[in-house]
Amino acid sequence: MLNIALDTTLITTFNPRSLLYLFDMIGIVACSVSGTILAKHKNFDVFGCLLVSIVTAIGGGTVRDVILDRHPLFWMMDMSYLTVITIASITTQIFFHPNSRRVDKFLKLTDTIGLSAFTLIGIKVADSMGANVPVALLLGVITIIVGGIIRDMICNEIPLVLQQEIYISAALAGGILYFALYNLGVAVWVADICTMSAIFSIRMLAIRYDWQFPSLEWRR
Amino acid sequence: MVNDLIFPDILLYLLDMVGVIACAIAGTLLAQHKGFDIAGCILVSMVNAIGGGTLRDMALDRHPLFWMTDLNYVIVITATSLILQVFFHLYHKIDNALRLFDAIGLAAFSVIGFKVALHQDMSPLIAIMMGVWTAIIGGLLRDIICNEIPLVLQREIYITASIAGSVTYLLLDYLGLNPGLNEFIMLGVIFAVRMLAVKFDWHLPSIRLVD
Numbered sequence: 311m312l313n314i315a316l317d318t319t320l321i322t323t324f325n326p327r328s329l330l331y332l333f334d335m336i337g338i339v340a341c342s343v344s345g346t347i348l349a350k351h352k353n354f355d356v357f358g359c360l361l362v363s364i365v366t367a368i369g370g371g372t373v374r375d376v377i378l379d380r381h382p383l384f385w386m387m388d389m390s391y392l393t394v395i396t397i398a399s400i401t402t403q404i405f406f407h408p409n410s411r412r413v414d415k416f417l418k419l420t421d422t423i424g425l426s427a428f429t430l431i432g433i434k435v436a437d438s439m440g441a442n443v444p445v446a447l448l449l450g451v452i453t454i455i456v457g458g459i460i461r462d463m464i465c466n467e468i469p470l471v472l473q474q475e476i477y478i479s480a481a482l483a484g485g486i487l488y489f490a491l492y493n494l495g496v497a498v499w500v501a502d503i504c505t506m507s508a509i510f511s512i513r514m515l516a517i518r519y520d521w522q523f524p525s526l527e528w529r530r
Numbered sequence: 531m532v533n534d535l536i537f538p539d540i541l542l543y544l545l546d547m548v549g550v551i552a553c554a555i556a557g558t559l560l561a562q563h564k565g566f567d568i569a570g571c572i573l574v575s576m577v578n579a580i581g582g583g584t585l586r587d588m589a590l591d592r593h594p595l596f597w598m599t600d601l602n603y604v605i606v607i608t609a610t611s612l613i614l615q616v617f618f619h620l621y622h623k624i625d626n627a628l629r630l631f632d633a634i635g636l637a638a639f640s641v642i643g644f645k646v647a648l649h650q651d652m653s654p655l656i657a658i659m660m661g662v663w664t665a666i667i668g669g670l671l672r673d674i675i676c677n678e679i680p681l682v683l684q685r686e687i688y689i690t691a692s693i694a695g696s697v698t699y700l701l702l703d704y705l706g707l708n709p710g711l712n713e714f715i716m717l718g719v720i721f722a723v724r725m726l727a728v729k730f731d732w733h734l735p736s737i738r739l740v741d
Contacts (some may be wrong), residue, residue: 349683355734357690358683361662372589381591386656404739464670466679 330427330502335394337424341367341457342395344417346402348465356403362464363399364392369457374432374449378439418517426509428454429481430502433488447485451478475523476516484509545717546642547606549635553579554610555628557672562618564676574672575611579603582667586643586660590650629728637720639665640692641713644699658696665692687727690734695720 345366349359368385375383385391432453436446455471455478462469471477484505491501515521557578561571580597587595597603643664647657666682666689673680682688699716703709726732 352679352684354683355690356737357662357693357734358680361666361683361689364659376588379591383589386589386652389653389655392655392659400737403737406738463674464680464683466677 330430330506333423333427333506334431335390336420337427338367338391338394339398340417340420340424342398343402343413344421344458345461346399347406347413348461348467350403350406351408352465356400359403360396360399362461363402364395365464366457366461367391367395369460370428370453370455371432371457373456374435374453377449377452378436378441380435380439422510422513422517425454425477425481425513426484426506429484429509430488430505433485433505443489446489447482450485451481454478454481476513476521479523480509480512480516483512542638542641542713545634545638547602548631549638550579550603550606551610552628552631552635553668554607555614556632556669558611558614559628560672560676560678562615568612568615571615572608572611574675576604576607577675578668578672579607580668581671582639582664582669583643585667586646586664589663590647590652590660592646592650630725633721633724633728636665636688636691636724637695637717640695640720641717644696644716645713654696654700658693658700661696662689662692665689687723687732687734691720691723691727694723 342363345363346359349362354362368391372383372385375381429450432450433446436449441449455469458471459469462471487508488501488505491504492498496504554575557575558571561574566574580603584595584597587593640661644657644661646664647660648654652660669682670680673682695716698719699712702712702715707715
């Protein structure tokens with residue numbers, strides 16, 4: 311079966327030199343910066359901010375791996391995750407300014423790159439563990455949103471990712487595209503790049519033109 | 531068996547129970563303030579007392595969970611919570627005692643989490659983090675359930691105390707100290723840092739550059 315063939319190549323590592331790994335790290339940086347900023351607004355101390363940023367950045371992947379029973383967890387094997395998060399969080403804390411909006415654009419861009427990378431990784435990991443397509447899509451979504459949800463729960467806010475509608479939808483669209491291309495027999499790296507650019511562009515366009523889903527409510 | 535003489539596991543277990551009781555008390559108090567019912571209060575105190583250890587064990591893939599094999603935890607928490615609910619009106623008198631118990635719990639939980647992670651052959655950084663997790667996640671979940679901003683992330687010297695203890699352990703271990711004695715020192719360091727921070731109202735400085 312295809313899944314078994316994938317097992318050895320995908321399950322343990324993403325090649326540190328690969329593009330996906332780089333995008334993953336960019337997403338991690340975005341998550342930890344956003345986590346630190348929210349935590350600073352709530353007046354958490356140094357380690358409190360660090361904890362919130364760690365949870366934001368790797369919470370989604372951890373929940374996915376615990377659901378899939380995929381141990382040891384990725385950030386326990388590869389110390390670069392915790393290192394990158396710590397550096398990003400400390401730097402953000404040093405240069406933090408409560409009224410500054412300067413990081414907003416940076417965050418939007420990096421967060422979208424992270425969104426596309428996290429989704430793809432989540433889907434690939436679930437697929438390599440033998441999950442079927444809907445479950446793999448669900449786990450892709452879990453990978454991207456759980457970190458943000460836990461961050462907002464800790465900071466006592468209503469989760470932002472559940473309000474921005476095109477966030478999850480972009481991930482779902484990308485995931486469906488990935489499986490479609492995969493079943494058509496397209497090379498894996500082409501499918502990867504198509505998926506990531508699809509998610510990236512849908513999300514960016516949604517931000518740019520303020521797309522919203524119409525409400526499903528039935529009106530006369 | 532020098533280890534056992536200096537620092538028998540039974541002492542750690544007892545301290546663990548003291549910490550569980552402190553967490554159960556803290557959880558019940560907050561739940562009572564929010565007007566939860568009997569079962570709600572018990573649930574919050576359970577989450578507060580064993581939530582951190584549970585998440586640690588899930589992250590480290592360590593099954594079955596400790597409170598499923600050792601029913602003492604659940605029994606102690608339930609009893610504590612029920613007793614406290616009966617005598618809720620006396621709560622203002624136990625505030626100081628609670629802080630003491632809480633510090634003991636912080637120290638014991640940190641040591642246990644740290645040791646467990648090291649036993650699972652994790653790197654020291656992960657072990658430090660697991661000590662912190664075990665100590666604080668329970669309080670974090672309690673505050674999330676009760677819709678408060680988590681106290682443990684603001685109260686300044688809390689995570690710091692746990693990290694200080696772990697770093698001390700690693701340093702002394704590097705110098706070749708006996709592990710049993712070392713655990714005892716780690717416990718003492720965490721407890722002392724936490725109590726001194728409460729007593730003298732210590733805070734970490736903010737590391738912001740611009741004002």
